[in-house]
Structure formats: C-alpha cells, structure tokens
Amino acid sequence: xxxxxxxxxxxxxxxxxxxxxxxxxxxxxxxxxxxxxxxxxxxxxxxxxxxxxxxxxxxxxxxxxxxxxxxxxxxxxxxxxxxxxxxxxxxxxxxxxxxxxxxxxxxxxxxxxxxxxxxxxxxxxxxxxxxxxxxxxxxxxxxxxxxxxxxxxxxxxxxxxxxxxxxxx
Amino acid sequence: xxxxxxxxxxxxxxxxxxxxxxxxxxxxxxxxxxxxxxxxxxxxxxxxxxxxxxxxxxxxxxxxxxxxxxxxxxxxxxxxxxxxxxxxxxxxxxxxxxxxxxxxxxxxxxxxxxxxxxxxxxxxxxxxxxxxxxxxxxxxxxxxxxxxxxxxxxxxxxxxxxxxxxxxxxxxxxxxxxxxxxxxxxxxxxxxxxxxxxxxxxxxxxxxxxxxxxxxxxxxxxxxxxxxxxxxxxxxxxxxxxxxxxxxxxxxxxxxxxxxxxxxxxxxxxxxxxxxxxxxxxxxxxxxxxxxxxxxxxxxxxxxxxxxxxxxxxxxxxxxxxxxxxxxxxxxxxxxxxxxxxxxxxxxxxxxxxxxxxxxxxxxxxxxxxxxxxxxxxxxxxxxxxxxxxxxxxxxxxxxxxxxxxxxxxxxxxxxxxxxxxxxxxxxxxxxxxxxxxxxxxxxxxxxxxxxxxxxxxxxxxxxxxxxxxxxxxxxxxxxxxxxxxxxxxxxxxxxxxxxxxxxxxxxxxxxxxxxxxxxxxxxxxxxxxxxxxxxxxxxxxxxxxxxxxxxxxxxxxxxxxxxxxxxxxxxxxxxxxxxxxxxxxxxxxxxxxxxxxxxxxxxxxxxxxxxxxxxxxxxxxxxxxxxxxxxxxxxxxxxxxxxxxxxxxxxxxxxxxxxxxxxxxxxxxxxxxxxxxxxxxxxxxxxxxxxxxxxxxxxxxxxxxxxxxxxxxxxxxxxxxxxxxxxxxxxxxxxxxxxxxxxxxxxxxxxxxxxxxxxxxxxxxxxxxxxxxxxxxxxxxxxxxxxxxxxxxxxxxxxxxxxxxxxxxxxxxxxxxxxxxxx
Ligand code: SF4
Ligand code: SF4
Ligand code: FES
Ligand code: FES
Numbered sequence: 004x005x006x007x008x009x010x011x012x013x014x015x016x017x018x019x020x021x022x023x024x025x026x027x028x029x030x031x032x033x034x035x036x037x038x039x040x041x042x043x044x045x046x047x048x049x050x051x052x053x054x055x056x057x058x059x060x061x062x063x064x065x066x067x068x069x070x071x072x073x074x075x076x077x078x079x080x081x082x083x084x085x086x087x088x089x090x091x092x093x094x095x096x097x098x099x100x101x102x103x104x105x106x107x108x109x110x111x112x113x114x115x116x117x118x119x120x121x122x123x124x125x126x127x128x129x130x131x132x133x134x135x136x137x138x139x140x141x142x143x144x145x146x147x148x149x150x151x152x153x154x155x156x157x158x159x160x161x162x163x164x165x166x167x168x169x170x171x172x
Numbered sequence: 173x174x175x176x177x178x179x180x181x182x183x184x185x186x187x188x189x190x191x192x193x194x195x196x197x198x199x200x201x202x203x204x205x206x207x208x209x210x211x212x213x214x215x216x217x218x219x220x221x222x223x224x225x226x227x228x229x230x231x232x233x234x235x236x237x238x239x240x241x242x243x244x245x246x247x248x249x250x251x252x253x254x255x256x257x258x259x260x261x262x263x264x265x266x267x268x269x270x271x272x273x274x275x276x277x278x279x280x281x282x283x284x285x286x287x288x289x290x291x292x293x294x295x296x297x298x299x300x301x302x303x304x305x306x307x308x309x310x311x312x313x314x315x316x317x318x319x320x321x322x323x324x325x326x327x328x329x330x331x332x333x334x335x336x337x338x339x340x341x342x343x344x345x346x347x348x349x350x351x352x353x354x355x356x357x358x359x360x361x362x363x364x365x366x367x368x369x370x371x372x373x374x375x376x377x378x379x380x381x382x383x384x385x386x387x388x389x390x391x392x393x394x395x396x397x398x399x400x401x402x403x404x405x406x407x408x409x410x411x412x413x414x415x416x417x418x419x420x421x422x423x424x425x426x427x428x429x430x431x432x433x434x435x436x437x438x439x440x441x442x443x444x445x446x447x448x449x450x451x452x453x454x455x456x457x458x459x460x461x462x463x464x465x466x467x468x469x470x471x472x473x474x475x476x477x478x479x480x481x482x483x484x485x486x487x488x489x490x491x492x493x494x495x496x497x498x499x500x501x502x503x504x505x506x507x508x509x510x511x512x513x514x515x516x517x518x519x520x521x522x523x524x525x526x527x528x529x530x531x532x533x534x535x536x537x538x539x540x541x542x543x544x545x546x547x548x549x550x551x552x553x554x555x556x557x558x559x560x561x562x563x564x565x566x567x568x569x570x571x572x573x574x575x576x577x578x579x580x581x582x583x584x585x586x587x588x589x590x591x592x593x594x595x596x597x598x599x600x601x602x603x604x605x606x607x608x609x610x611x612x613x614x615x616x617x618x619x620x621x622x623x624x625x626x627x628x629x630x631x632x633x634x635x636x637x638x639x640x641x642x643x644x645x646x647x648x649x650x651x652x653x654x655x656x657x658x659x660x661x662x663x664x665x666x667x668x669x670x671x672x673x674x675x676x677x678x679x680x681x682x683x684x685x686x687x688x689x690x691x692x693x694x695x696x697x698x699x700x701x702x703x704x705x706x707x708x709x710x711x712x713x714x715x716x717x718x719x720x721x722x723x724x725x726x727x728x729x730x731x732x733x734x735x736x737x738x739x740x741x742x743x744x745x746x747x748x749x750x751x752x753x754x755x756x757x758x759x760x761x762x763x764x765x766x767x768x769x770x771x772x773x774x775x776x777x778x779x780x781x782x783x784x785x786x787x788x789x790x791x792x793x794x795x796x797x798x799x800x801x802x803x804x805x806x807x808x809x810x811x812x813x814x815x816x817x818x819x820x821x822x823x824x825x826x827x828x829x830x831x832x833x834x835x836x837x838x839x840x841x842x843x844x845x846x847x848x849x850x851x852x853x854x855x856x857x858x859x860x861x862x863x864x865x866x867x868x869x870x871x872x873x874x875x876x877x878x879x880x881x882x883x884x885x886x887x888x889x890x891x892x893x894x895x896x897x898x899x900x901x902x903x904x905x906x907x908x909x910x911x912x913x914x915x916x917x918x919x920x921x922x923x924x925x926x927x928x929x930x931x932x933x934x935x936x937x938x939x940x941x942x943x944x945x946x947x948x949x950x951x952x953x954x955x956x957x958x959x960x961x962x963x964x965x966x967x968x969x970x971x972x973x974x975x976x977x978x979x980x981x982x983x984x985x986x987x988x989x990x991x992x993x994x995x996x
Contacts, residue, residue: 048377058361060377067366067375125369 005036005050013054026055029065033072038141042073070124071139078113078120080162081139082155087126090133098134099123101152106159118166119159179266194257194268195223199859205270206279206308208286208395209347210258211867212858213459214356217259220286220347222308224254224278226269239265254278276312283313289325289370290396291342299397301410304867305345325370333363334382335930336402336463337391339374344398346372350390357460358386359590359611374398380930385583385915388466392450392459392870403467403927404447408434413446416798417876419785420448420465421519421778422921424687425584426787426879427457427465430872431779431798443799445472445779451872452856453879455561456791459860459871462583463928464915470925471777472799477760478774479803489772494804494814501771502818504715504754505535511714512537516700518692519720521783522792523831524808525691525698526839527823528719531812534821540709541700542721543688544911544979544986545653547665548696551685552841554669555790556648558881559679562588566595569680570644572631572671573601575624575664576652576686579608580915582788585650585686598640602627604655604910605976606969615640621655621910621974621988622899628667647672650788652686655910655976657987658704677884684788688913688979694786697841697882706730710753717756718765719775719808725764727984758811761920774805781807782828784850786882792842793879794850841882851877902973902990909937909957909975909991917980935982936963937993940970947995954996957983961996 006013016031029051036047043066052059066072070083084099099110103121106114113120129135132148136155147158174189181198188197193216195205209220228248231240240247248267254275257268269275287309294300327341351363351374362378376382391399413432420427428451435443448469450461471477481497482489492500505512514532516525516539532539541548562585565571571589578586586609593599593612601610602617604624610616615637619627632638641647649668653661668683675681687693703709706723707730710716724730757769766772780801784794801807806814813825824830829847836845853874860867902908916922916932923932937957939949944966949955951966957975960983970976975993977985 045377058364058378060362060364060375063375063377064364064366067364067373068368 005032005039005047006054008039009035017054026057029055029057029062033062033066037073041079041141042076044074048074071144073139078118079140079166080119081122082119082136082159083122083124083127083139084136085125085127085129085133086123087130089126089130090135093130093133095134098150098152098155102155105152105156114159116163118162177262177264177266179262179264179268181268182270188262190261192262194225194227194255194260194262194266196858197262198257198268198270203270205257206312207258208304208308208345209349211349211352211393212860213393214349214352216256217348217352218256220282220345221256222279222282223257224282225257225275226250226272227255227260228267228269229263230265279308279312280314283309284317284319286345287313287317288319288323289342290345291324291326291329291340293343296406297340297343297397298400298405298407299343299394303397304395327373332381332402333374333376333399334378334380334387336467336927337382337387338400338402338405340398340400341373343396344372344374345396347395349393349395350374350399353386353390353393354384357587358384358389360384360386363390385463385579386460386587388463389450389460393867401447401466408432408436408446414798415872416796417451417872417874418448418779418795418798419690419793420461421690421785421795422464422468423582424685424690424693424788425457425582426690426785426789426791426793427461427584428453428793428874428878429461429465431469433798439473445469445799449872451876452860452874454563454856455878456787456789456793457584458563460584460587462915464583464922467927468921468925469779471760471921472779472802474761474924476762477777477802477805478762478766478772479805480774481804482769482772484770489767489769492771494806497771497773498811498814498818501717501756501773502815504756504770505531505717505815506819508535508537508714508754510536511712512717513709513713513715514539514717514719515542515703515709515721515723516540516695516719517542517721518687518689518695520695520808521691521778521795521828522694522698522786522835522842523783523828524719524812525695525700526831526835527809527812527816527825528717529698529700530823531717531816531821534816539700540703541692541695542718542723543692543695543702544657544661545685545688545692546658546662546702547651547669547685548693548702550665550669551683551693551788551790552697552885554672554676554683555884556682556684556881557677557679557884560648560682560789560881561680562592565592565597565646565648565680567597568645569597570640570647571597571599572641572647572649572668573599573603573609574628574649574651574668575603575654575656575661576650577603577607577609577654577913578650578652578686581652581654581686581688581913583915585788589650598644600637600640602631604971604974607654620899620971621908622660622901624656624660625663625667628664629670632671641671646678646680647675648680648682648684650684650686652913653688654912655988657911658702660987662702676886687788690787691785693788693790694784694792697786697790698835698839713753714751715754715756717758718769719758719812722759722763722765724768726980727986728764729984731764731768758808760805763920773811774803775811776801776805776807780805783807783809784828784832784847787879790841790882791879792845792850792882794847794877796876841885843883845880845882849880853878900988900990905992906990907943907973907975907993908988909977909985909993910988911979911985912938912976914978914981917978918982919980934963935960936965936978937983938965938967938970938976938978940972940974941966941968943970943972943974947993949995955993956996957993958989958991 020027032051036043048062052062134150135148138145176187178187186201207223228250230246231249329340331339354363366373366375413434416431418431430449430451432447483492512535529539590612599613600615601613604621651668755769757766758773779798810825813823816823835842
C-alpha cells in the first residue's frame, strides 16, 4: 500500500489537488508506484484506484497510454529506440536490428543478465538526431542521440561495469 | 418549444430544433451519413472521422451584420476542410453536402484505412450480415485497397473479457462505443483503451472481468464483430434466424425483446432459441436490456422440462393422458367447490391469471397470489397513469426510491433513474443500507430495518427532503421489498401511497411497485389476494391448484407442516383429522412442489405461446410465440379453460386475444384494451433498429407494439395488511436476518443458464466486516443460520448485527426474522 509505505509523499501529492478533483493525482501516484517497484503492479493500480475513487481499469488505461509508465517487470534499464518514420529514414530500423543482434535479444526482450530491455517506441521528439533512444531506469530518463551500434554498445558496457561495481561494493 | 433552424442538406431543406447535430438532421430526411463512433444514445466524440461532410455557412457582412446576397441568394462560404457531421450542430442557412466528390472521397478513404488492419473474416464473424463496417464498405468503400495485404497487423482473436463477453482484437476499429456505453450509460467504467495508435486494445481490469450487468449491450452497439457474447458466439448467422417479439419475464420492468430462433441440425432439426435481443421501446427500455434478460433464457430448452401430464398412482407419479388428467382435476375441483384454492404467481400472464381467477370465482373458492410483497391494490389505485414516461423525467420531477436495490431488482429502471437524475430530476433514496443508485441521488434517507413505513410517514415533514417531495411538480415513488416481507411491504406501500394520493391521475406521478416477478402487478389488477399464511391454506383447503409457484421449494419446512405430505403417505393411512389436500401443480419443471402433487399439468414457457404481462409501471405488453411448445405442454390459460369446461364453466381457452377481450369487458382497469391496441406503435427516435446501414445489428425496431398503461382504479378494493406490532429488534445474542434480492439467484431461469453460474455462486449471507469479526469469521468461511450452512460474504454496506439473506439462494426467508448465527 503506497499510503502506508510513503505516507508523507502521498499526502503531499493529494494535497495538491482539490478533493473533488483528486483523480488528477493519478500521474504523480503512478510515478511513485513505479519508482517503488520498477514497474506498476496490478496491486498498485488497485491501490491507486481506490485512493482516487476511480476504476482500476481507468488507471490501467492511463498506464497504457503513456509509454513511460511500465506495467510489466523487465530489465533494470529500458532502452527505448524510436523507430517512427523520420527516425526510420535516418536508419533507426537497421540500427535497432544490429543492436539486437549484438545483444542477442529480440525487440521487447531483456539481455540474459537481466539488465537491459530493448524496446521500439514511437516518436521521442529527437527526429533530426536519429538513430536515437532514451534510457529509462530508476535514476530517471536519459536521451542518447546520433547513435551508432558501437556507441550504444559502449553505453551498455558502462552500465554493466557500474552494476557489477555496485554489487561488489 | 426550442427554436427551429432551417438548413439544406444535399439540396433538401429541413427544419430541426436548435442544437441538433448534422448527422441527426440528415437522418430525419432519410439521408444516412456514414458513422462509426457516433451513436445517438451517447455523447458525440468525433473520433473515427467517417462522417466528414462539406459544410457551408452564409457569409455575414461584419459591418452590417447582414447576410451577404449573391444573385438574390445568400452567399455560402464552404470551409477549407471537411467537418464531422456527428459533432457539428446545425445553424441557420447552413448548406451540407454529404455526397459531393470531396465528401465521398473522404468516406472512401477512411474506410480504406480502417480495412488496412481489419481481418475481413466476415465469413466466420458473428456480426457478418448485420455489420455496419460491412454495410458501409459496400455502400461507400473503395473497390480495392491500395495497401499490401501482408502488412496487416494481426492480434489476438479470442480474448475473454469476462465469462460473458469475448473480444476479437483484430476486428476492433477503436470507436470506443463500448467504453462510452460503460462510462456514460451503465455508469460502470470497466472498459478502457490501452496503448495507442495501431496497438490500441480494449481492456478490463475489474474483478471479475467486465464486471457489469449491462455488458451484453456493448456487443449490440459494437459496429463490428469485435465483441461477442459467450452465449451466441458462433451460434448462427443473422440471416438464418427468425425474430419473434417478446417481453422479458425476469423482472417488473418488462423490457421489450426480440427472440431470435433457428431450425438447426445441431438441435436435431428443432427450432431453438438462439439469442435474446433488445427491441426498441423508448418509454420502457430504450434499446437496452440487462444481462439477466439476455442470458437467462435457457430454461426453454432445458431437458428437464415437463412434457406430459402426470398423476399419482400408488403413491408414484405416472404418465397420463390430458383427457384423464383434466377429468381427474376437474372432478376434484367440482367436489371441493368453495374449499378449492387457486395459488398462482406473477410469473403467469394476464390471460392465465384471469382464467384462474374466473375458475376460482366459479367454484366459490379463493384466488391467492404467491408473493412476499404487498401493496398491489395501492399501485392499482395510485399508480402512474398513461402518458408517463421515464424519458421525460428531469428538472421538476422528484423520484423517491424506498426499500429497493434497483440495480439488482430492476436493472433497466436503475439506468432510467440514473439518467433522470443526470437530467436534473431530484432523486431520493431511502434504504437501510447503501445501494448502487445512491451515487446519483441528491438525498439519502437511512433508516434501520423495520422502520420503513414509519420513516416514510415522517418524510414529508423533514427539512429539504420533505420540500423536495411536497413541492415537486411531479413525484414518482418506487417501493420494493428490500429487507421486507408481505406485512412490512404492505405497510410501506400504504405509507408511500399517502405521498402520491393527491396527485392521482397526473402523468409522471404515482406509485410503482418493484415486484419480484414480471407480472405481479397483473395479478393484483385481476383481483388476486396475497397469502400470508400458506400453512393454514394447505391445512384448510380440500384442493389446492398451484400454477407458476414453488412454495415447497422456496421453503422446505412447509412440507413437514402440511398433513401427510412429509412422506406422501396414501390418504387412507391418514392419522390427522384433516385429510391432505389434493394438490394440482401446473408447471414447467418438476419442482419440489410438483413432486408433492397429485396431478401435474405441463405448462408452456413464455417463449412458446402468446400472452401479455403488466409491468410495474402497469403497462400491459404483448408477447408472441417464438419456438414450438415442449412435448404436450399447453398454455396456462388453455389448461385452466379446459378444466373449467369439464365441469361446465365456460372460459376462453383458444385465443389469448379473446381472453383479453373478456378481461377488457369485466376488469375495470383493463376496460377497452384489446390485442390490437397493444400492438400499436409510433415512430421511435432515434432511428436505430431498422435495416439501415449504420446501426445494423443493434436493437430491433418495434413493429409489434409499445403496450398501453392501464387505467387507474381510484377506489382501492382492499387495504394492504398493515404491519402490526413493533419492528423486530433482536437481543444481543440474536441477529436480524432480512431478505434481499440479487439479480443472479438460484431461481430456475438463472440456474438453467450455465453461463451465469460463476456470477451467482452458492448459498450465502452478507455481513458487515465488523459483524463477521465478532463471529470470528473471514470472508468465504461457513456459518450456520438457523440450521442452514452458508458461506459468508463481507459487505461494508450491511448494517452491523444484521445479516442479509438473498432470496432464492438456498435459504428460505419470507420476511425479516430473528436468527441465531454462529461459525460452522
Ligand atoms: S470493441 Fe467494438 S465497440 Fe469497442 S472500440 Fe472496438 S469496435 Fe468499438
Ligand atoms: S431489466 Fe428486467 S425486464 Fe429488462 S432485461 Fe433485465 S430482467 Fe428483463
Ligand atoms: S520520429 Fe523518432 S524521434 Fe521523432
Ligand atoms: S467522427 Fe463522426 S462518426 Fe466518428
């Protein structure tokens, strides 16, 4: 239960909205739930729905609409590569294909070490700097533009080193 | 009257009221603008772009404010872009082109787009043949697609959204009609979109999935075959089926329905009922029905239906001919004369009840109504008169609902009152517990079980609520039997009647009974009297003729209290002073009561014959035969007439229409009513049920009659049994157990429809979580209530130290009672 785990934060979020419009608090509460578990569980959806007196289905629908909200467990890092038309014209398709080949995964899958999930997404507003992707993790969101397979692999290596280090440390 | 606006659509002038949408203005002059997302019962959203048309408006000179003229005509300026006919209201002088080159090109292209990802599996699609996408493609689509077939997106084709509705993701065109129906009309937001663009899905996160009692309606309004019912899926093609008009027999609303039937090899060459669809009647159910009405129809074809008359021989029931059975029964009745009792329920039609009453009168015996709810003589006197229409109720109307959980007892009334409240009517809910409709009410009056009548008597004097009642332009009071038995509900009816008495005869004013059965109101109109003490009836009568009722099934304890029937010992072994009564049972099934009978007469189901019901609004409505009768079964009114004929009493036993003529001649409130009048219709707006292109496969057009509201009978013939004594107030060791109604119960219609099993569950009681804790019980555990073992369900809306016992769920409960409850 979010309200029990993060009473202060939940209170602060709810206070921002008039009681008759508390449904508006759904976005910040979803962020909180995602930060808590890496993704939003069915339980958390029910919890938020009850808090805001809306239907659990409506909460799920909001998560579905925003690509930044996640409702399935996956890698710690989500590499979201734009493959929309403008990016495709600058070679995003090929970039993604080769990257997946290098990592030994298919689009939507997670690397065997459980660290990186590769996803294809719609326009991220970086069309002129394609191939590009965003890296989503508990640390936040980072844009990586004008990428090559090499630069992307380098980034992943860096992540792996960092994770190994933090595990040992 | 609202202001009229004149415009021109495809060269035709039309005057419509201000605010009308272009699409509806066009419909009024017979022009069909293709639509997908638009539905006349819901707010327009303009999502699909199928309805784009060219719209021109008169040019107004800014300086003078005058319309600019050109060649003696107003100069019309067309917009650079097309506009959606479903969201654009008409304006004066507007010129709309729905079939210009530009508009046609758009219609063609939107269809082409929709089809790029549509599976086009029409040959196996349930909607095929009544599908708006199919229809509009044929009418407006391009002959060939420019897109590559192999690039079609594919998606799951068999997704259960719950146990009743299936989704075919590929077929969905994302019009959101289903979602909007759930949000706007049903008020149960259990469907939503998930993801975006091509990936858009319909999801449900409720538990159980698609948790709504109106879910079936989404399959009607879905413009493609994306949503189908588990009941009808792959059942038959629309064009193979015949349609018969009927009236739903499940509750007092009296929804108009169409029964679709087919003669099929699968069923051994028999004509069988394939599905129940709504039939438009804007005053009753509009174009909707609830899931019980739609899915609980399997009793008709059930293999256990009685097919031949049976009579007891050497203690056992054995087959006999109709002649023999009728002779036997008639002989017993003729001998018993005034000692004969007819016991019938509101499951029977007006015609059946009329004949039964005539028979009882002819013998000098009694005609009793098997019911646990009273007050019918008051609804006959102060009911809502002709001209009443829920659709018109809004600002100025106060609607009071007392002791009724409409969501469970009369689902479509729940929708109608919700809508009325949204239009501005003042909705007052008085109940001992919270019910679903409260969400839409202005006032809630909470009382303790037992204080119903008293609370209502004092209502007019209460601040605010009293004013809302007394100063309302129109006042409708609906009362039910939540927590009440015959006495309590009769007393409540009397209290409610006081509120509406002074308004008697004014349309949209009056008293409505939320009866447990479809035709209870009819039984009251025809002079049946409720029976409080069944035991006494069986102890006194010589012959009991029971039709459409199962008193021994509802209350097994009754068996032991009736002379000899406990073991059905032959009469000569009688030890009691009073011999066992001769029992005649007229039924569809071998019920517990039928098992005790001396003679069983097999009756036809409502789907197999003609007749009429009187709804809770006192609207008499006709139903028509849809399927051939089971075995040798006969219609109830026919059987009664044939029995009567045996002892020389002449009743109409051939044509239901003639029974109605007799009723019209002798029963005051039916005066002048004929089958022909009941079959009259007027045009229903919106036009959705026709063979038109855009609402294909939704509801059926009403060609068979809208029904007639009966006249009032201002002098009530009798008074309801007044509740005597004080309300039950158990001491600390005891509980108050009260009856409530659940939509899906274990009654024969639901029990024979396998699909609804999961939603029904088994015998249970509902307790407040605190009460359960007191007993040391958790949800799902077993309790013992007066010797019955039951599952506990928790419900925070139940008052503490009160147990709600659902009717027809395995525990006999006729009215409130003091009970001992303990963990089992
Ligand atoms: S399932 Fe049917 S009604 Fe619902 S959005 Fe899809 S096409 Fe429209
Ligand atoms: S609301 Fe009542 S009459 Fe209408 S379909 Fe449901 S059960 Fe039948
Ligand atoms: S299309 Fe890829 S970022 Fe815009
Ligand atoms: S946009 Fe008008 S019908 Fe869909």
